[in-house]
Amino acid sequence: MAKPSVCADLILQMGWRDACGPRQPLNRRLYHAIRRAIDSAALAPRSRLPASRDLARELGVSRNTVNHAYGQLQVEGYVCSQVGSGTYVADILPEAMLLSGGRMPQPPAVRQAVSRPGLSVQAQDLLAHASVSEQQWGAFMPGVPDVTLFPRALYARLHHRLLCHAGPGLLTYGTQGGVAAIRHALAQHLRVARSVHCDAQQVLMTEGVHQAIELVVRSLANPGDCVWMEDPGYWGIANVLRMQHGLHTVRVPVDAEGMQLPAGLPAPRLIFVTPSHQYPLGAVMSMARRRALLAYAREAGAWIVEDDYDSEFRFSGSPVPSMQGMEEDAPVIYVGTFSKTLYPGLRMGYMVLPRLLAQPLRRIHAELYREGHQLSQHVVAELIREGHYAAHIRRMRLLYGKRRRMLLGLIERYLGAAYLPAIESGAGLHFVMPLPEHADDVKLAAALRHASVLAQPLSRYYAGGQGQRGLLLGYGSVGEEEIGAAFFRMLKVLAGALA
């Protein structure tokens, strides 16, 4: 029989299964045991951890358990992995980084005395599901627009003019939920472009959809409340929900008509949906489902949170109006963003609140986050008022439509129709390329990163990482002249992996 590794020996001696309470999942218990071994320098910096397959066998657990524990240690900086070479204890531990600005590795004896980060249970849970990609630009990063074509000169001119003449009101904290100019311009734009029922009093400016969702959850949900979100759905929302103590999140399956209205689930306080372009699969929620969900929310006293995140880019079919605008006084909080139409780093989004909520949420927003960005809001208001915003969207829609068709054409020609999206939404900045059931899309995405292809694995968007296999392919951040080359790099990796 093979000799157990030093690492497995150490972990077994620690009584790792009982170390932090039997209610913790096995991967958490393993994570804690390895952390203790690292903190106490029993596992020295740069020492190699066993391969996950070997450690799983030695401890009598699944490989997934070990991979989860290793993944968490990596996210927090305790270990690093080198492709083809294995997983190693980090040279400089996160605590030492915090205390010394990352300059001085501390000797083991001192490290032992350094206090733990003491992260909350919610924060640890969030880190275990951290999904933000470090690289944000390149083929085929989903959800990123072509920021190279943002009308910089125009924006800079407007910004410069405003800044030169800005009075104190533009440079101190904001207090009105966004400057009046942008709230009026947006209300007008949303009424026309998205059929949203609103006036400027209902518009609240945020730092993007993420902040809007956080504000909604903090303001409207109590511990023990149930919230529904789509499955698969946007990991960003799932992570915001994770940070709210005591919330019970129910993942509701979607099909080609969007979120299915489930029977027998606990009544929700909040329902998060992407009706005009389901994220990430792309379905447009049918009229029947929308009506049923609106009726259900009224009956249950729930709020629907409609994330209309990239509705502006529709390349075929008729425009899909917002759900908020379908009924007078609909129980809908509408959220939108400039991240896809202008650029993500702008961090500018907006909410259209039901009248009842407008005043309190504006106040809570100001108290929680303090407001700012009045200058940028004025600039964007002018872009909207003068028609530049609509013109930019029209130009980008044509370009994205062309890129989408190019990429779909290459997939059909070289991989076959089975790899075309099951739901052809004809909209947005990405689509999902399905993969055979046996494919490991997470591994594939990692291999693609080495070939400079930033596709995202579909299974990660499902609760528990279990669901259909596929790759999210974005075409916003890759020019037409690069699409072919990036596709063939992807094809080479796919051919190797799926053979």
Ligand SMILES: Cc1ncc(COP(=O)(O)O)c(C=O)c1O
């Ligand atoms: C469904 C969905 N909503 C919202 C966002 C992000 O919005 P924001 O940048 O405004 O926070 C994303 C980002 O990709 C998204 O996919």
